[in-house]
Amino acid sequence: MNDHLRVMNRRQAIILIQAVTFVFITLLLYTALDKLQHLERFRFTLEASPWLASVHRPFAVMVPLVEMAIVLLLTFPRTQRFGLGLSSALLGAFTVYVAAMLVFAPKLPCGCGGIINTLSWKAHLFINGTLTLLAILSWRQYPKIKRAVSISPGEYERGFQGAGEAEYL
Numbered sequence: 001m002n003d004h005l006r007v008m009n010r011r012q013a014i015i016l017i018q019a020v021t022f023v024f025i026t027l028l029l030y031t032a033l034d035k036l037q038h039l040e041r042f043r044f045t046l047e048a049s050p051w052l053a054s055v056h057r058p059f060a061v062m063v064p065l066v067e068m069a070i071v072l073l074l075t076f077p078r079t080q081r082f083g084l085g086l087s088s089a090l091l092g093a094f095t096v097y098v099a100a101m102l103v104f105a106p107k108l109p110c111g112c113g114g115i116i117n118t119l120s121w122k123a124h125l126f127i128n129g130t131l132t133l134l135a136i137l138s139w140r141q142y143p144k145i146k147r148a149v150s151i152s153p154g155e156y157e158r159g160f161q162g163a164g165e166a167e168y169l
Helices: 001-035 038-046 053-075 077-104 114-118 119-150 153-157
Strands: none
Touching: 001 038, 001 077, 001 119, 038 053, 038 077, 077 119, 119 153
16 A cells, blocks of 8 residues: 555656646746747846846846756756756746835836736736746655666666566556
8 A cells, every 4th residue: 555655656746747847848938939039028128127127138138048948958857857946946036036026116017928918917926936836846756756767777787677667657
């Protein structure tokens, strides 16, 4: 019974990580491409921020490039956990920024593009906070995947005798 629960936890961790990774790849790729496609609008939005005005030019290029780099990290199994950690950090920083803007900024700039432009700042805060928590949870669950499919060095030479199928799904 206890082994069954452990396998279910691994399977649940795998499903969670795959789903969250897919969501982050889709979200970050979409937002990075939108920012690059509408670079002037994004730069203007950053310039309108009371705290980012002095760094709006480098940030306008750096943010979408970081998002694209995270997409690449999430794509490959060897770097996926690192990508989830960076996703957590990036969205965590953005969530703190949105919360600070809601509390302290006298005027809220508007400049999100695409589908996201219809969201209020409070909706951004909720969605980004939720995504940050999902990224952190996925990052923390990642070692369960490694345990589920890890092999000892000797098993490779022996041709995986008795290794069975990997417990992905």
